[in-house]
Amino acid sequence: MKVFGDFIGVNTSKRGDYIDITPKVKERVEKSGVRNGIVVLHEMHTTAALVIQEGDKDVHADTTNALNEIVPLSRQYRHCYEGVANATAHIKNQLLGSSIALPVIEGKIALGTWQRIFLVELFEGRRRRIAVSIIGE
Amino acid sequence: MKVFGDFIGVNTSKRGDYIDITPKVKERVEKSGVRNGIVVLHEMHTTAALVIQEGDKDVHADTTNALNEIVPLSRQYRHCYEGVANATAHIKNQLLGSSIALPVIEGKIALGTWQRIFLVELFEGRRRRIAVSIIGE
Amino acid sequence: MKVFGDFIGVNTSKRGDYIDITPKVKERVEKSGVRNGIVVLHEMHTTAALVIQEGDKDVHADTTNALNEIVPLSRQYRHCYEGVANATAHIKNQLLGSSIALPVIEGKIALGTWQRIFLVELFEGRRRRIAVSIIGE
Numbered sequence: 001m002k003v004f005g006d007f008i009g010v011n012t013s014k015r016g017d018y019i020d021i022t023p024k025v026k027e028r029v030e031k032s033g034v035r036n037g038i039v040v041l042h043e044m045h046t047t048a049a050l051v052i053q054e055g056d057k058d059v060h061a062d063t064t065n066a067l068n069e070i071v072p073l074s075r076q077y078r079h080c081y082e083g084v085a086n087a088t089a090h091i092k093n094q095l096l097g098s099s100i101a102l103p104v105i106e107g108k109i110a111l112g113t114w115q116r117i118f119l120v121e122l123f124e125g126r127r128r129r130i131a132v133s134i135i136g137e
Numbered sequence: 138m139k140v141f142g143d144f145i146g147v148n149t150s151k152r153g154d155y156i157d158i159t160p161k162v163k164e165r166v167e168k169s170g171v172r173n174g175i176v177v178l179h180e181m182h183t184t185a186a187l188v189i190q191e192g193d194k195d196v197h198a199d200t201t202n203a204l205n206e207i208v209p210l211s212r213q214y215r216h217c218y219e220g221v222a223n224a225t226a227h228i229k230n231q232l233l234g235s236s237i238a239l240p241v242i243e244g245k246i247a248l249g250t251w252q253r254i255f256l257v258e259l260f261e262g263r264r265r266r267i268a269v270s271i272i273g274e
Numbered sequence: 275m276k277v278f279g280d281f282i283g284v285n286t287s288k289r290g291d292y293i294d295i296t297p298k299v300k301e302r303v304e305k306s307g308v309r310n311g312i313v314v315l316h317e318m319h320t321t322a323a324l325v326i327q328e329g330d331k332d333v334h335a336d337t338t339n340a341l342n343e344i345v346p347l348s349r350q351y352r353h354c355y356e357g358v359a360n361a362t363a364h365i366k367n368q369l370l371g372s373s374i375a376l377p378v379i380e381g382k383i384a385l386g387t388w389q390r391i392f393l394v395e396l397f398e399g400r401r402r403r404i405a406v407s408i409i410g411e
Contacts (some may be wrong), residue, residue: 001138001275003310003411005379036140038177038270040238040312040375044386046328051231054183058215058229066205066208066228071340078332090333091340094325094370097151098389101177101314101367101375103270105142110268112181115235131162131384133312133377137140138276173277173312175407177375188368189395195352203365212301213366234370234395238314238375240407242279242389247405249318252307 004032004134012048012121012128014062015085019119020055021130026109030131035107037136042099044131047089047123049096055116067122087131089122096113104136141169141271148228149258149265152222156256157192158267163246165269170243172244179236181268182262184226185247186233192253204229204259226259233257241273276399278306278408286322286402289359290338292331293393295404300383301305302406309381311410316373320406321363321397323370329390341366345399363396378410 006028010019021041029039043050053059068088077087100117103110111117119128147156156200158178180187182216190196205225214224236255240247248254256265280302284293284370295315303313317324337380342362374391377384385391393402 001140001411003275005310005377007379007384036142036270036313037272038175038238040377042384043378044384044389046326046333046386046388052235053182053227056216059183059224062214062216062224063228063231066212068213070207070344075340075343077332077336079336087333087336090327091337092325094337097234097371098326099374100236100253101312102179102236103177103268104140105268105270106145110144110179110181110270112183113181113268115181121374129386131377131379133310133379133384133410135311136270137138138277156356168388173279174409175375175406178341189320189372190368192354196320196361199351199353199361200365203349203357206349207344235370237373239281239316239373239407240314242281242405242407247316247318247407249320249403251320252318273407274275 001137004033005112006132008130010119010128013125017121018060020116021119022116025117028070032134034134034136039104040133042131044121044129046093048128049093049120050098050100051096051120052115054114054124086123092122116122138234142209143269144236145267147265149254150262154258155197157253159253162254166271169271169272171241174241175238175239177238177266177270178204180244181266184232185258185265186230187235188233188257188261189252191251222234223260263268275411280406282404284393284402286400287372291395292334293392295393296390299391306408308378308408308410311378312375313378314375314407316405317393318403320367322370322402323367323394324374324394325370325394326389327390360397366396
Protein backbone atom coordinates (compact mmCIF):
# COMPACT_ATOMS: atom_id res chain seq x y z
CA MET A 1 0.00 0.00 0.00
CA LYS A 2 1.31 3.43 -0.99
CA VAL A 3 0.57 6.88 0.42
CA PHE A 4 1.61 9.99 -1.51
CA GLY A 5 1.13 13.64 -0.49
CA ASP A 6 1.94 16.85 -2.35
CA PHE A 7 0.77 20.37 -3.16
CA ILE A 8 -0.10 21.94 -6.53
CA GLY A 9 0.31 25.69 -7.01
CA VAL A 10 -1.49 27.72 -9.67
CA ASN A 11 -1.83 31.39 -10.54
CA THR A 12 -5.19 32.93 -11.38
CA SER A 13 -5.61 36.33 -13.03
CA LYS A 14 -9.24 37.28 -12.45
CA ARG A 15 -12.70 36.19 -11.23
CA GLY A 16 -14.14 33.46 -13.43
CA ASP A 17 -10.80 31.88 -14.34
CA TYR A 18 -10.99 28.10 -14.79
CA ILE A 19 -7.47 26.69 -14.39
CA ASP A 20 -7.16 23.13 -15.73
CA ILE A 21 -5.11 21.18 -13.18
CA THR A 22 -5.74 17.74 -14.77
CA PRO A 23 -2.17 17.35 -16.12
CA LYS A 24 -0.67 18.23 -12.72
CA VAL A 25 -2.95 15.75 -10.96
CA LYS A 26 -2.10 13.00 -13.48
CA GLU A 27 1.59 13.72 -12.96
CA ARG A 28 1.19 13.18 -9.19
CA VAL A 29 -0.75 9.94 -9.68
CA GLU A 30 2.04 8.60 -11.94
CA LYS A 31 4.69 9.71 -9.47
CA SER A 32 2.83 7.99 -6.61
CA GLY A 33 3.01 4.60 -8.35
CA VAL A 34 -0.65 3.96 -7.38
CA ARG A 35 -2.53 2.00 -10.07
CA ASN A 36 -5.65 1.22 -8.02
CA GLY A 37 -6.88 3.48 -5.25
CA ILE A 38 -8.03 7.07 -4.86
CA VAL A 39 -6.86 10.65 -5.26
CA VAL A 40 -8.16 13.36 -2.90
CA LEU A 41 -7.86 17.02 -3.91
CA HIS A 42 -8.58 20.06 -1.75
CA GLU A 43 -8.12 23.72 -2.66
CA MET A 44 -6.96 25.57 0.42
CA HIS A 45 -8.91 28.85 0.07
CA THR A 46 -12.34 30.23 1.00
CA THR A 47 -12.85 32.27 -2.19
CA ALA A 48 -11.99 29.69 -4.88
CA ALA A 49 -13.38 26.22 -5.69
CA LEU A 50 -12.60 22.86 -7.29
CA VAL A 51 -14.97 21.51 -9.95
CA ILE A 52 -14.99 18.83 -12.62
CA GLN A 53 -16.34 20.00 -15.97
CA GLU A 54 -15.77 20.14 -19.68
CA GLY A 55 -12.76 22.09 -21.00
CA ASP A 56 -14.97 24.57 -22.83
CA LYS A 57 -14.60 28.30 -22.31
CA ASP A 58 -18.30 28.86 -23.08
CA VAL A 59 -19.37 26.51 -20.27
CA HIS A 60 -17.01 28.36 -17.92
CA ALA A 61 -18.39 31.77 -18.93
CA ASP A 62 -21.98 30.49 -18.60
CA THR A 63 -21.19 29.21 -15.11
CA THR A 64 -19.59 32.49 -14.04
CA ASN A 65 -22.61 34.42 -15.34
CA ALA A 66 -25.02 32.03 -13.62
CA LEU A 67 -23.15 32.36 -10.30
CA ASN A 68 -23.34 36.15 -10.63
CA GLU A 69 -27.13 35.87 -10.98
CA ILE A 70 -27.45 33.38 -8.11
CA VAL A 71 -25.27 35.45 -5.72
CA PRO A 72 -25.59 38.98 -7.12
CA LEU A 73 -23.24 41.87 -6.33
CA SER A 74 -26.33 44.07 -5.95
CA ARG A 75 -27.39 42.55 -2.62
CA GLN A 76 -26.34 43.66 0.86
CA TYR A 77 -23.67 41.53 2.56
CA ARG A 78 -22.26 41.79 6.10
CA HIS A 79 -18.78 40.46 5.33
CA CYS A 80 -17.71 43.29 3.01
CA TYR A 81 -14.47 44.81 4.34
CA GLU A 82 -12.76 43.28 1.27
CA GLY A 83 -15.61 44.41 -1.00
CA VAL A 84 -18.87 42.91 -2.21
CA ALA A 85 -17.15 40.60 -4.75
CA ASN A 86 -15.28 39.00 -1.86
CA ALA A 87 -18.51 38.44 0.08
CA THR A 88 -20.09 36.69 -2.90
CA ALA A 89 -16.95 34.56 -3.43
CA HIS A 90 -17.30 33.07 0.07
CA ILE A 91 -20.86 31.99 -0.74
CA LYS A 92 -20.03 30.66 -4.22
CA ASN A 93 -17.21 28.59 -2.68
CA GLN A 94 -19.75 26.74 -0.54
CA LEU A 95 -22.07 26.14 -3.51
CA LEU A 96 -19.28 24.68 -5.69
CA GLY A 97 -17.19 23.03 -2.97
CA SER A 98 -13.46 22.83 -2.32
CA SER A 99 -12.70 19.10 -2.14
CA ILE A 100 -12.96 16.25 -4.65
CA ALA A 101 -12.25 12.51 -4.27
CA LEU A 102 -11.74 10.40 -7.39
CA PRO A 103 -11.20 6.68 -8.00
CA VAL A 104 -7.96 5.58 -9.67
CA ILE A 105 -8.58 2.33 -11.59
CA GLU A 106 -6.01 0.38 -13.64
CA GLY A 107 -3.61 3.31 -13.59
CA LYS A 108 -6.14 5.93 -14.69
CA ILE A 109 -8.06 8.62 -12.82
CA ALA A 110 -11.71 7.66 -13.48
CA LEU A 111 -12.64 10.81 -15.41
CA GLY A 112 -15.22 10.62 -18.21
CA THR A 113 -14.39 11.58 -21.80
CA TRP A 114 -15.28 15.25 -21.32
CA GLN A 115 -14.25 15.71 -17.70
CA ARG A 116 -11.31 17.85 -16.60
CA ILE A 117 -10.43 19.09 -13.09
CA PHE A 118 -10.53 22.87 -12.58
CA LEU A 119 -9.52 25.35 -9.92
CA VAL A 120 -12.15 28.10 -10.21
CA GLU A 121 -11.21 31.62 -9.17
CA LEU A 122 -14.20 33.24 -7.44
CA PHE A 123 -12.54 36.44 -6.18
CA GLU A 124 -9.50 37.96 -7.92
CA GLY A 125 -6.09 37.01 -9.33
CA ARG A 126 -4.10 35.12 -6.69
CA ARG A 127 -1.63 32.35 -6.02
CA ARG A 128 -3.78 29.31 -5.16
CA ARG A 129 -2.73 26.01 -3.60
CA ILE A 130 -4.29 22.55 -3.89
CA ALA A 131 -3.37 19.70 -1.52
CA VAL A 132 -3.22 16.21 -3.03
CA SER A 133 -3.27 12.80 -1.33
CA ILE A 134 -3.11 9.54 -3.24
CA ILE A 135 -3.64 6.16 -1.56
CA GLY A 136 -3.64 2.68 -3.08
CA GLU A 137 -1.44 0.01 -4.53
CA MET B 138 -5.40 -3.60 3.40
CA LYS B 139 -7.76 -4.10 0.46
CA VAL B 140 -8.30 -2.01 -2.67
CA PHE B 141 -11.35 -2.61 -4.85
CA GLY B 142 -12.30 -0.81 -8.10
CA ASP B 143 -15.38 -1.15 -10.30
CA PHE B 144 -17.94 0.71 -12.41
CA ILE B 145 -21.71 0.97 -11.98
CA GLY B 146 -23.90 1.55 -15.05
CA VAL B 147 -27.41 3.02 -14.92
CA ASN B 148 -29.98 4.15 -17.48
CA THR B 149 -31.85 7.42 -17.08
CA SER B 150 -34.97 8.31 -19.04
CA LYS B 151 -35.36 12.09 -18.63
CA ARG B 152 -34.19 15.27 -16.90
CA GLY B 153 -34.94 15.16 -13.19
CA ASP B 154 -34.56 11.39 -12.81
CA TYR B 155 -33.15 10.33 -9.44
CA ILE B 156 -31.70 6.82 -9.81
CA ASP B 157 -31.09 5.12 -6.44
CA ILE B 158 -27.69 3.42 -6.68
CA THR B 159 -27.47 2.54 -2.95
CA PRO B 160 -28.03 -1.24 -3.47
CA LYS B 161 -25.34 -1.36 -6.17
CA VAL B 162 -22.88 0.52 -3.96
CA LYS B 163 -23.62 -1.78 -0.98
CA GLU B 164 -23.08 -4.80 -3.24
CA ARG B 165 -19.59 -3.50 -4.18
CA VAL B 166 -18.69 -2.81 -0.54
CA GLU B 167 -19.67 -6.39 0.39
CA LYS B 168 -17.74 -7.80 -2.56
CA SER B 169 -14.65 -5.77 -1.58
CA GLY B 170 -14.51 -7.41 1.85
CA VAL B 171 -13.79 -3.98 3.40
CA ARG B 172 -15.39 -3.60 6.84
CA ASN B 173 -13.60 -0.40 7.87
CA GLY B 174 -12.44 2.18 5.36
CA ILE B 175 -13.99 4.39 2.70
CA VAL B 176 -15.93 4.24 -0.54
CA VAL B 177 -15.35 6.89 -3.23
CA LEU B 178 -17.97 7.40 -5.97
CA HIS B 179 -17.66 9.54 -9.07
CA GLU B 180 -20.18 9.92 -11.89
CA MET B 181 -18.24 10.29 -15.14
CA HIS B 182 -20.39 12.92 -16.95
CA THR B 183 -20.65 16.72 -17.12
CA THR B 184 -24.48 16.86 -17.29
CA ALA B 185 -25.44 14.56 -14.41
CA ALA B 186 -24.63 14.58 -10.67
CA LEU B 187 -24.30 12.44 -7.54
CA VAL B 188 -26.22 13.45 -4.41
CA ILE B 189 -27.24 11.93 -1.12
CA GLN B 190 -30.86 12.53 -0.18
CA GLU B 191 -34.09 10.99 0.99
CA GLY B 192 -35.80 8.43 -1.24
CA ASP B 193 -38.88 10.63 -1.67
CA LYS B 194 -40.19 11.55 -5.12
CA ASP B 195 -41.56 14.84 -3.81
CA VAL B 196 -38.11 15.95 -2.60
CA HIS B 197 -36.69 15.01 -6.00
CA ALA B 198 -39.37 16.97 -7.88
CA ASP B 199 -38.90 19.97 -5.54
CA THR B 200 -35.16 19.88 -6.23
CA THR B 201 -35.64 19.68 -10.00
CA ASN B 202 -38.06 22.63 -9.88
CA ALA B 203 -35.68 24.63 -7.68
CA LEU B 204 -32.75 23.96 -10.02
CA ASN B 205 -34.90 25.14 -12.94
CA GLU B 206 -35.53 28.41 -11.07
CA ILE B 207 -31.85 28.79 -10.08
CA VAL B 208 -30.53 28.11 -13.61
CA PRO B 209 -33.50 29.02 -15.84
CA LEU B 210 -33.93 27.95 -19.46
CA SER B 211 -35.04 31.51 -20.21
CA ARG B 212 -31.53 33.00 -19.90
CA GLN B 213 -28.93 33.37 -22.66
CA TYR B 214 -26.10 30.81 -22.65
CA ARG B 215 -23.01 30.59 -24.84
CA HIS B 216 -22.62 26.81 -24.80
CA CYS B 217 -25.88 25.99 -26.61
CA TYR B 218 -25.08 23.84 -29.66
CA GLU B 219 -26.82 20.97 -27.82
CA GLY B 220 -29.67 23.24 -26.71
CA VAL B 221 -30.36 25.44 -23.72
CA ALA B 222 -31.24 22.48 -21.45
CA ASN B 223 -27.74 21.14 -22.04
CA ALA B 224 -26.15 24.49 -21.08
CA THR B 225 -28.08 24.55 -17.81
CA ALA B 226 -27.13 20.91 -17.07
CA HIS B 227 -23.42 21.81 -17.14
CA ILE B 228 -24.03 24.50 -14.53
CA LYS B 229 -26.30 22.36 -12.32
CA ASN B 230 -23.62 19.64 -12.35
CA GLN B 231 -21.18 22.03 -10.72
CA LEU B 232 -23.73 23.12 -8.10
CA LEU B 233 -24.58 19.52 -7.09
CA GLY B 234 -21.17 17.91 -7.68
CA SER B 235 -20.07 14.63 -9.22
CA SER B 236 -18.00 12.92 -6.52
CA ILE B 237 -18.85 11.61 -3.03
CA ALA B 238 -16.61 9.98 -0.39
CA LEU B 239 -18.23 8.00 2.43
CA PRO B 240 -16.90 6.25 5.53
CA VAL B 241 -17.43 2.49 5.87
CA ILE B 242 -17.58 1.57 9.57
CA GLU B 243 -18.11 -1.94 11.01
CA GLY B 244 -19.20 -3.26 7.63
CA LYS B 245 -21.73 -0.49 6.93
CA ILE B 246 -21.64 2.57 4.68
CA ALA B 247 -22.17 5.44 7.16
CA LEU B 248 -25.49 6.64 5.73
CA GLY B 249 -28.12 8.13 8.03
CA THR B 250 -31.60 6.64 8.38
CA TRP B 251 -33.07 8.66 5.51
CA GLN B 252 -30.03 8.88 3.26
CA ARG B 253 -29.78 7.13 -0.11
CA ILE B 254 -27.24 7.69 -2.90
CA PHE B 255 -28.64 9.03 -6.20
CA LEU B 256 -27.42 9.59 -9.72
CA VAL B 257 -29.31 12.70 -10.85
CA GLU B 258 -30.01 13.17 -14.55
CA LEU B 259 -29.65 16.87 -15.42
CA PHE B 260 -29.90 16.65 -19.23
CA GLU B 261 -31.79 13.82 -20.95
CA GLY B 262 -32.15 10.01 -20.92
CA ARG B 263 -28.72 8.42 -21.23
CA ARG B 264 -26.50 5.55 -20.18
CA ARG B 265 -24.54 6.88 -17.18
CA ARG B 266 -21.46 5.41 -15.52
CA ILE B 267 -20.21 5.75 -11.94
CA ALA B 268 -16.67 4.75 -10.92
CA VAL B 269 -16.26 3.17 -7.46
CA SER B 270 -13.15 2.72 -5.34
CA ILE B 271 -13.21 1.07 -1.93
CA ILE B 272 -10.17 1.05 0.38
CA GLY B 273 -9.80 -0.39 3.87
CA GLU B 274 -9.48 -3.58 5.79
CA MET C 275 -1.33 1.25 7.08
CA LYS C 276 -3.92 2.41 9.61
CA VAL C 277 -7.71 2.62 9.39
CA PHE C 278 -9.67 4.60 11.96
CA GLY C 279 -13.46 5.04 12.19
CA ASP C 280 -15.56 7.14 14.56
CA PHE C 281 -18.60 9.40 14.91
CA ILE C 282 -18.81 13.05 15.98
CA GLY C 283 -22.00 14.32 17.63
CA VAL C 284 -23.03 18.00 17.73
CA ASN C 285 -26.09 19.94 18.85
CA THR C 286 -27.55 22.71 16.73
CA SER C 287 -30.06 25.24 18.02
CA LYS C 288 -31.57 26.81 14.90
CA ARG C 289 -31.48 27.18 11.10
CA GLY C 290 -28.30 28.90 9.95
CA ASP C 291 -26.10 27.57 12.75
CA TYR C 292 -22.50 26.94 11.71
CA ILE C 293 -20.95 24.49 14.18
CA ASP C 294 -17.14 24.42 13.97
CA ILE C 295 -16.12 20.75 14.14
CA THR C 296 -12.43 21.35 13.25
CA PRO C 297 -11.12 20.63 16.79
CA LYS C 298 -13.08 17.35 16.95
CA VAL C 299 -11.77 16.28 13.54
CA LYS C 300 -8.17 17.16 14.51
CA GLU C 301 -8.60 15.14 17.70
CA ARG C 302 -9.63 12.06 15.65
CA VAL C 303 -6.70 12.47 13.25
CA GLU C 304 -4.27 12.60 16.21
CA LYS C 305 -5.93 9.59 17.82
CA SER C 306 -5.68 7.62 14.54
CA GLY C 307 -1.90 8.01 14.43
CA VAL C 308 -2.14 8.79 10.70
CA ARG C 309 0.47 11.34 9.59
CA ASN C 310 0.02 10.93 5.83
CA GLY C 311 -3.28 9.91 4.27
CA ILE C 312 -6.84 11.19 4.15
CA VAL C 313 -9.81 12.01 6.35
CA VAL C 314 -13.36 11.47 5.05
CA LEU C 315 -16.28 13.22 6.77
CA HIS C 316 -19.97 12.67 6.15
CA GLU C 317 -22.89 14.27 7.97
CA MET C 318 -25.66 11.68 8.25
CA HIS C 319 -28.74 13.88 7.65
CA THR C 320 -30.77 15.17 4.69
CA THR C 321 -31.45 18.66 6.13
CA ALA C 322 -27.94 19.71 7.22
CA ALA C 323 -24.62 20.04 5.36
CA LEU C 324 -20.84 20.02 5.73
CA VAL C 325 -18.84 22.95 4.37
CA ILE C 326 -15.37 24.39 4.68
CA GLN C 327 -15.28 28.14 5.21
CA GLU C 328 -13.89 30.98 7.26
CA GLY C 329 -14.77 31.16 10.96
CA ASP C 330 -16.60 34.47 10.52
CA LYS C 331 -20.18 34.95 11.70
CA ASP C 332 -20.80 37.53 8.96
CA VAL C 333 -19.89 35.05 6.22
CA HIS C 334 -22.21 32.51 7.83
CA ALA C 335 -25.10 35.00 8.02
CA ASP C 336 -24.47 36.11 4.41
CA THR C 337 -24.59 32.48 3.30
CA THR C 338 -27.81 31.77 5.19
CA ASN C 339 -29.42 34.86 3.66
CA ALA C 340 -28.19 33.91 0.18
CA LEU C 341 -29.57 30.37 0.55
CA ASN C 342 -32.93 31.84 1.61
CA GLU C 343 -32.98 33.89 -1.62
CA ILE C 344 -31.87 30.93 -3.77
CA VAL C 345 -34.43 28.52 -2.27
CA PRO C 346 -37.15 30.86 -0.96
CA LEU C 347 -39.83 29.91 1.55
CA SER C 348 -42.34 31.74 -0.64
CA ARG C 349 -42.38 29.06 -3.36
CA GLN C 350 -44.64 26.01 -3.54
CA TYR C 351 -43.04 22.68 -2.54
CA ARG C 352 -44.48 19.16 -2.68
CA HIS C 353 -42.56 17.72 0.28
CA CYS C 354 -44.12 19.92 2.96
CA TYR C 355 -45.64 17.70 5.66
CA GLU C 356 -42.86 18.98 7.96
CA GLY C 357 -43.34 22.56 6.75
CA VAL C 358 -41.87 24.69 3.99
CA ALA C 359 -38.57 25.29 5.85
CA ASN C 360 -38.02 21.52 5.82
CA ALA C 361 -38.63 21.33 2.06
CA THR C 362 -36.06 24.05 1.42
CA ALA C 363 -33.54 22.34 3.74
CA HIS C 364 -33.60 19.18 1.59
CA ILE C 365 -32.71 21.26 -1.48
CA LYS C 366 -30.03 23.34 0.28
CA ASN C 367 -28.42 20.10 1.50
CA GLN C 368 -27.86 19.03 -2.09
CA LEU C 369 -26.43 22.43 -3.08
CA LEU C 370 -23.92 22.45 -0.19
CA GLY C 371 -23.22 18.70 0.04
CA SER C 372 -22.85 16.32 2.95
CA SER C 373 -19.43 14.70 2.44
CA ILE C 374 -15.87 16.08 2.43
CA ALA C 375 -12.53 14.33 1.82
CA LEU C 376 -9.32 16.04 2.95
CA PRO C 377 -5.62 15.20 2.59
CA VAL C 378 -3.57 14.70 5.76
CA ILE C 379 0.06 15.64 5.07
CA GLU C 380 2.94 15.52 7.56
CA GLY C 381 0.53 15.15 10.47
CA LYS C 382 -1.73 18.06 9.47
CA ILE C 383 -5.16 18.21 7.83
CA ALA C 384 -4.44 20.26 4.67
CA LEU C 385 -6.66 23.22 5.56
CA GLY C 386 -5.70 26.72 4.41
CA THR C 387 -5.07 29.57 6.85
CA TRP C 388 -8.73 30.66 6.92
CA GLN C 389 -10.43 27.32 6.49
CA ARG C 390 -12.47 25.59 9.19
CA ILE C 391 -14.87 22.64 8.89
CA PHE C 392 -18.54 23.37 9.70
CA LEU C 393 -21.72 21.41 10.19
CA VAL C 394 -24.42 23.71 8.83
CA GLU C 395 -27.94 23.43 10.22
CA LEU C 396 -30.43 23.92 7.38
CA PHE C 397 -33.65 23.01 9.23
CA GLU C 398 -34.00 23.42 13.02
CA GLY C 399 -32.17 22.64 16.28
CA ARG C 400 -31.26 18.96 16.37
CA ARG C 401 -28.69 16.39 17.43
CA ARG C 402 -26.52 15.84 14.35
CA ARG C 403 -23.99 13.09 13.68
CA ILE C 404 -20.91 13.07 11.46
CA ALA C 405 -19.13 9.84 10.46
CA VAL C 406 -15.33 10.00 10.20
CA SER C 407 -12.89 7.64 8.50
CA ILE C 408 -9.14 8.19 8.47
CA ILE C 409 -6.77 6.07 6.35
CA GLY C 410 -3.01 6.33 5.96
CA GLU C 411 0.25 5.67 7.69
